[in-house]
Amino acid sequence: MKIGITCYPTYGGSGAVATELGIALAHRGHEIHFITYQQPFRLPSFLPRIFFHEVDVGRYPLFEYPPYDLALAVRMHEVVLTHKLDILHVHYAIPHATSAWIAREMLEKTRPDIKVLTTLHGTDITIVGQDPSFHAITKFSIEKSNGLSAVSAYLKDETISAFGCAGCRIDVIPNFIDPAVYDRTRYAPDFRTQSAGGRKVLMHISNFRPVKRIKDVVGIYARVASEIPSVLVMVGDGPDRVVAEQEVRDLGLTDSVFFLGKLDAVAPLLASADLFLLPTNKESFGLSALEALATGVPVIGARAGGLPEVVRNGETGALCEPGDVEGMARAAISFLRDDDKWCAASELARADARERFSLNEVVARYETFYTRSLNG
Numbered sequence: 550m551k552i553g554i555t556c557y558p559t560y561g562g563s564g565a566v567a568t569e570l571g572i573a574l575a576h577r578g579h580e581i582h583f584i585t586y587q588q589p590f591r592l593p594s595f596l597p598r599i600f601f602h603e604v605d606v607g608r609y610p611l612f613e614y615p616p617y618d619l620a621l622a623v624r625m626h627e628v629v630l631t632h633k634l635d636i637l638h639v640h641y642a643i644p645h646a647t648s649a650w651i652a653r654e655m656l657e658k659t660r661p662d663i664k665v666l667t668t669l670h671g672t673d674i675t676i677v678g679q680d681p682s683f684h685a686i687t688k689f690s691i692e693k694s695n696g697l698s699a700v701s702a703y704l705k706d707e708t709i710s711a712f713g714c715a716g717c718r719i720d721v722i723p724n725f726i727d728p729a730v731y732d733r734t735r736y737a738p739d740f741r742t743q744s745a746g747g748r749k750v751l752m753h754i755s756n757f758r759p760v761k762r763i764k765d766v767v768g769i770y771a772r773v774a775s776e777i778p779s780v781l782v783m784v785g786d787g788p789d790r791v792v793a794e795q796e797v798r799d800l801g802l803t804d805s806v807f808f809l810g811k812l813d814a815v816a817p818l819l820a821s822a823d824l825f826l827l828p829t830n831k832e833s834f835g836l837s838a839l840e841a842l843a844t845g846v847p848v849i850g851a852r853a854g855g856l857p858e859v860v861r862n863g864e865t866g867a868l869c870e871p872g873d874v875e876g877m878a879r880a881a882i883s884f885l886r887d888d889d890k891w892c893a894a895s896e897l898a899r900a901d902a903r904e905r906f907s908l909n910e911v912v913a914r915y916e917t918f919y920t921r922s923l924n925g
């Protein structure tokens with residue numbers, strides 16, 4: 550198949566999943582065309598059967614808000630015609646599903662067979678899509694897609710309750726990991742040996758947006774650190790990084806909290822972690838948590854959104870009510886104090902991630918999703 554993939558190419562789970570899906574599909578013989586405003590961050594410079602088409606919005610003094618959605622639609626239209634694509638697969642509904650719908654309308658006469666498939670990832674449904682400014686267009690674009698998938702059953706249910714989507718079929722296709730990459734035996738635990746000085750390592754990776762409850766991450770760590778020699782490693786960047794840095798200063802923890810900024814490859818770093826913290830309000834899936842589990846790192850997080858579909862509470866980690874910083878800290882301490890408990894959770898996490906979320910199985914489900922839409 551010839552598949553166009555559109556996603557947010559910079560940092561974020563949806564862009565990571567979309568890019569790794571494209572790479573895996575190319576390995577399986579499909580031709581992949583990324584149509585994005587920047588080279589996707591997880592895409593290496595060259596891979597066979599993978600092409601990158603940059604969307605250039607241009608600049609014009611009249612445009613205080615350059616119409617990216619239209620530039621994207623025009624680029625999609627052009628790439629479909631030039632490269633004879635079968636499918637446009639967009640990740641994150643806004644504005645990608647809308648641009649793809651426009652492109653399909655433009656192709657009505659020349660390529661009436663082109664299919665638009667949309668994968669819903671999270672805040673496109675739970676936050677942005679429900680904002681009154683975007684609700685109607687999100688509902689419209691979802692309903693106009695030829696196929697829909699959501700990364701968790703929770704997100705599927707949210708989509709139906711927020712948008713109705715009468716008659717929409719939504720396939721639940723979870724996110725995935727490459728077991729060969731998320732394998733702690735492959736990497737030297739450099740952070741642990743060189744920066745943690747024998748202390749336990751707690752880790753958080755995100756784009757530091759308010760939904761992530763970054764202050765809770767620091768709060769959990771502060772309670773753990775008062776009982777167990779440990780460090781906190783914060784990976785990523787975003788609007789709440791300054792909030793977290795201030796909280797760390799206020800709590801006098803600057804010597805043991807490390808802000809590493811954005812990193813492209815997190816697998817080697819995860820190999821140094823003892824616990825992963827993800828107290829997000831409503832995580833539709835929690836790709837970073839899955840990457841941690843696959844690396845054998847138990848996850849402490851919120852019993853909300855799709856995270857309970859990823860983390861087995863009490864087995865591969867612990868989930869508490871959102872905002873229950875005390876409870877999460879107690880759970881973290883119980884894993885860090887008991888080596889047997891930690892080892893059992895770590896091994897189960899690694900095995901469970903491989904059993905339920907391995908790249909090959911999940912990518913095959915996307916292929917079925919594609920084939921069904923082409924035949925439908």
Ligand code: GMT
Pocket residue numbers: 557560561562563564566670671672673700724760829831832833834835836837
């Ligand atoms: O929806 C977002 O907030 C952005 C998106 C992203 O690009 O990182 O995150 C969502 O998609 C990821 C990949 O499917 C999921 O692992 C995240 O849980 C989800 N984020 C939220 O639901 C907050």
